[in-house]
Amino acid sequence: MKTDTIFYTLLQNLPSVLFELLEQSPTLALHYEFSSVEIKELARRLDGLFLPKPEYPQDPIYFVEVQFQKDDNLYWRLITETFLYLNQYKPERSWQAVVLWANRSIDPGIPLAYQGLLASKQIYVVYLDELVDTSSSIGLGIIKLVVAPEGEAIQQAKSLINLVKKGDAANSRDLLELVERMLVYKFSSYSRQELEAMLGLTEWQQTRFYQEVKEEMELKTIPRLLKEGLTVEQIARVFELDIEVVKQAIKKQSSK
Template identity: 35%
Template sequence: MRRDSLFYQLFAQLPQTLFDLLGRDTPQGYRFDSVELKQTAFRIDGVFVPPDPSGTVYFCEVQFQRDNTFYERFFAEIFLYLRLYRHTFSDWQAVVIYPHRQAEQVSFEPYEVLVNSHRLHRVYLNEIGSLEALPLNLALMQLMVMAEAEMPAAARLLAERTRTEAVPRPEVIIELITTIVLYKFTELSREEVLRMLGFTTEELKRTRFYRDVYAEVREEVYAEVREEVLQQGLQQGLQQGETLVVLRLLRRRFGELPAGLEERIRQLPVHQIEALAEALLDFTDLEQVFAWLERSP
């Protein structure tokens, strides 16, 4: 995954981030979009489209590598968009996000007037403030550009802030923190990252990762047992399906299960199967599964 795609995920999930970056009140109704300009090979990845034609359209670009023709391309894309979609806005602004000043192109000619105008805002992430002081959505930008050695501690700090601060859509913040860390630590699974960051079972269950994986396993299992459900009766078939969901989730985490353990799980009543499905999120090894079974009435 390219780093700039992480920024565009953040803008798509939390569009107010752009306006926080500019130090402005967030207007209502803006939609973040990626717009293909069909008459050319141009594509603008970051466009904040106003809700009505009286608003301002914002163009946003993330630029992490120095490109001494960047402004030529960027302004060409902008002015083509202005020509094609003039009926959709009344004014325009542009934002370029750099990791630091050294990533910006050296010469601005012949676009110096535009570069230095009120229409272009240049943001240097190493100058916007500290993780502790920034709003969470802007702190996520800082996290994206951190060195690998610093990232785990910084990510845990941001994870803790999602618990202690009044954060809109905390599950989105959790998902974005996890995705950013995965970008750096490709050898870790998403679940390992979530655990490394200290997220609780309830926080895990609110993430798209948990919902997707659990839904995927349930769909796989129910596709296999659907015929048996019809033949055996609804209640018995559904109980068998829940048991298979738990067994498959355990295999995904710990590999093949001992035969005795699998048999014990198959003998559990439906209410214990449901309890085990939630409890296994906290297990780190099979010994904890055995211990849970011993404690369960």
């Protein structure tokens, strides 16, 4: 499970979750653009950057770091990257660095040199497994699902899906797709059919993500079906694809 991918996807699609973790109003997400920005001096990128829109000059910049394994140098690296960013871009704003640890046991503690930043809340630490009531928040529910042991995750996934279904119908399709992505990451060893049966999913077959994955798998299967003796026309009928799509897939596979 690639947790950096999971959280980048979550923050990109549901940025309000950051402000819920900070115990602030989720509507503050409307003030921000989420991105990753290159720091030239280090030739690397900041993965989680919430940069306020120009019309909200009073709002701070948030630097977000997610960590799921022990890293004794995380605070040193994060603060170095933060100050290099501030030096490079020279924003006229305040800032806060937010560290999301999977659990407290892997946090080595903030170095003495930076403990003043913790006291002033310029460094804000959250332990994701200690989140308590996530029953009314889809974003927090997804985080709880990601950090949950597999034995507990199934029931949490079902509750999360039910929460999505009860929400705004206009947004439910996009939210279901986001939850689906998280489930695929979380239960990567399960087949899609197993997940559907285990979680009682039917609606996700209509999401864009499902269709993209379905088409990708179908196109990868085409060469094997050709070897079994099926014709292009037969394959097109099996997958309900246009014949030209099948031909293009065969051409693409043969050029590799």
